Amino acid sequence: MAKGHTITIEQGTRRVRVVRDGRVLADSARPLVLRETGCPVRYYLPAEDVRLDLLTPSGTHTHCPFKGTASYWSLPDAPDLVWSYPDPKPDVAAIKGHLCFYEVEVE
Incomplete structure (x- = not known):
């Protein structure tokens, strides 16, 4: 990591739901909570807890x-709504197989 830049990942204990236009896109009681210097807290959800059948792979990569x-x-109305790191760097290997949405509801 760059000097002064930290990323921590911990097992979350709260339920995370992603709802858009009345449809539940994801619902997980086992999110990973990722905190990164200068960024909002992000919740990475196991792929099994995400409705991948409702999502279309995008050509976007960052x-x-x-x-x-x-x-x-x-x-269809929300490009690049969710992302994952299929082959994450070793320091964040825990997020492999997890997806992250821009907007989530945390209970």
Whole structure:
């Protein structure tokens, strides 16, 4: 990690739901909570808790020097709504197989 840049990942204990236009896109009682310097808290949800059948893979890829290359999924009216790191860097290996949404509800 760059000097002064930290990422921590811990097992969350609260339920996280993603609802858009009345449809539940994800519902998980086992999120990973990722905290990164200068960024909002992000919840990474196991793929099994995400309605991947409702999402379409996107051609978008972005690169983070700390986490690796992200792949994205979209809804027809919400491009690149969710992302994951299929091959994350070793320091954040725990997020492999998890997806993250921009907007979540935490209970």
